[in-house]
Amino acid sequence: MSAPSSPADVRPALRVAVLGCGVVGTEVVRLLTTQADDLASRVGARLELVGVAVRDVDVPRDPVVDRALLTADAEGLVEKADVVVELMGGLQPAKDLLLRAIEHGASVVTANKALLAQDGPVLYAAADAAGVDLYFEAAVAGAIPIVRPVRESLAGDHVRRVLGIVNGTTNYVLDRMATEGLDLEQAVKEAQSLGYAEADPTADVEGYDAAAKAAILASLAFHTRVSLDDVAREGITSVTADDVAWAERTGYVIKLLAIAERGETAAEDGSTTAGIQVRVHPALVPAGHPLAGVRGAFNAVFVEAEAAGELMFYGRGAGGQPTASAVLGDVVSVARHRVLGGRGPVESSYAALPVLPASAARTRYQMRLEVADRPGVLAQVAAVLAGREVSIESVRQTPKGEGRVVTDVAMLVITTHTATEHALRSTVEAIEALDVVRRVVSVLRVEGA
């Protein structure tokens, strides 16, 4: 592709170091090797892989990885590179290695959401001081270009809300529960056997992975520092097969969502504080919403902006090759800056909006109650909601035995209009205390309506 006299061959090559040679690292090495000519043409200089840092240089690896490039001396390696790509994961030594690379003037690319959600500001500040690029497209939603669109394409707009399906494992699990009627445990086992879920699925099913991505997305969308601790988090472990079936019956699909939105809290004196609210939890999404159609292990991020309106970005959120594609896009960007001058976007935290507490979140709710099947029950329940200014959007009452044995218990499904989490909690407590209510079976938030 690149003729011998093309500018890419005349310029000195850029030295690229890859830290980590696991699922993603191996595919990054593959792309750097197989696409070398194309990359040279796109960057304007050849990208020379100068080393691949691993823990153990002796374990067998994919043949695309030249064993002569493997090293256990990551610290030494980062000093020899123009571009350092961190794909080791974990907080340390990833953080120190990135800082060391930056200090030595290298541009850095990472896919490490855990580290960014924890220590992003330190890394941004170091990159800023050194005048180098810090790129991380792969850290959120794998292959899906979302970081670049949010921090560049939407830079002239005002983002109102971001709703993301950013964890493929949980989306796969919920999708199988919905389509095959599996229960959570069965679906998780299936995901594990297919390699979508880890042996220990905690980070996924408890929403920690999604929370890290929510923090990163919120920071970018609202020009405000948001860390993992700011994210209210709830996983999918309490979602039952019954919840999923009821969701379908009432026109919804259950998805684990990462949500970042503008909002406000009211103080006792009536004054309000504007800020943002960031959270991760399972939610009912209307069946007609674009996010409802996101199947299997796919990811999607839905953005509502003032001028642009509704946008959605869809694709594979994980996997070696998809993630490597996003990493390489970043490598090309930072490498081009080294060839042509200039820098990409830096941290933008000028807005410094307060992060509001979880109790300030406003959303719609669907609650499912087991109640005594006799007249007047709905009136009692409705009175409790009205007393707390939670207004009802729709009610559906069905004998619990529906189609089977007739019992004296009915199921009451109430969908509310928007209410604060605070108001809802106190409502649920009061409903639970009613004599006619046997059990509050579930309370789920409704999003995207």
Next chain:
Amino acid sequence: MSAPSSPADVRPALRVAVLGCGVVGTEVVRLLTTQADDLASRVGARLELVGVAVRDVDVPRDPVVDRALLTADAEGLVEKADVVVELMGGLQPAKDLLLRAIEHGASVVTANKALLAQDGPVLYAAADAAGVDLYFEAAVAGAIPIVRPVRESLAGDHVRRVLGIVNGTTNYVLDRMATEGLDLEQAVKEAQSLGYAEADPTADVEGYDAAAKAAILASLAFHTRVSLDDVAREGITSVTADDVAWAERTGYVIKLLAIAERGETAAEDGSTTAGIQVRVHPALVPAGHPLAGVRGAFNAVFVEAEAAGELMFYGRGAGGQPTASAVLGDVVSVARHRVLGGRGPVESSYAALPVLPASAARTRYQMRLEVADRPGVLAQVAAVLAGREVSIESVRQTPKGEGRVVTDVAMLVITTHTATEHALRSTVEAIEALDVVRRVVSVLRVEGA
């Protein structure tokens, strides 16, 4: 937002000129005005609107536009700006004004797909020579970030195929035909009354607008110059209510697609040439495909890349505000480069792939035939296909009167496996010549399966 001592206030403001104050220009002026503080923080300098060029300074306009800034002297205006935003449309004087702006060292942003599809290379070359940015996110699919993802995020990957719903008017029309059973004329009228279609809807319904966008997308995705003349184009005017109904019955939705994909042609001597194929035509999309769910006037671009896999970008493809959002994103990018140094991506045409003729396109087909309702007919039709090496994927035969009058005519719906357009055409001719075939009712391509 920006304290008096912020860097944005210390640096000299960047002078922005807007050419055109119509649907999009007005909204760009509004965002520049209402978001001024945010923009300054994001750019690192204030953006000062120095003038708005129009044909007629005296017509009444939206009050957000300061009349003192209006001028009919576009040529004079471009010389006074650091960033020129072209939103006049049309080939001239837009082209000369952009060249003039570039010559004077301004960075330029445009939403003008017609001009880019026609004269893109001239503009790129000029921007390159002058060392300034030429950005055009809004030219394809309005508010949807697609230009930036394709030319930056996917720069390390190998794009195989792009399938886009890039014209909101035709998508609205086809959607109304599908959901309301309207015929084409009724749906177009409805689109006109809602302002989605122009009084003269030719550019939309005949696929010219989509073809310009296809050319731009193909250029970016395949690093090859593709102009409007390279795009095989077919509009939606021949799509009937009956086609739409049959599509649904067989599990498809009809969409007008802009398609750019890698392919090859075989010469007489058996040698093959690799290249790309770019076309616009109505197609059957399987009901489960993400593009099938794109409703109303929304746009979406579906990308298949080697490493990233399947990606989709969804949002509003037109309208003043959405388009202005994309324009402002570009303005922020080019303005940041002026403040911090550097330049964005330049034209990448190194791959210089040949654009293959329409006859080389390979796709699946669905044909609907009216045939005599007697034994042996299918055998005859199948023999014609087999003789031309077009293999059948599925066949469905129904008495035409289905549910109404019984006639001696049946409808035969044949879906083929992949075949070249060339093979298909000769097949259709031969089928038409069969005695037992009354009429070839329709031949539609099947895409995205």
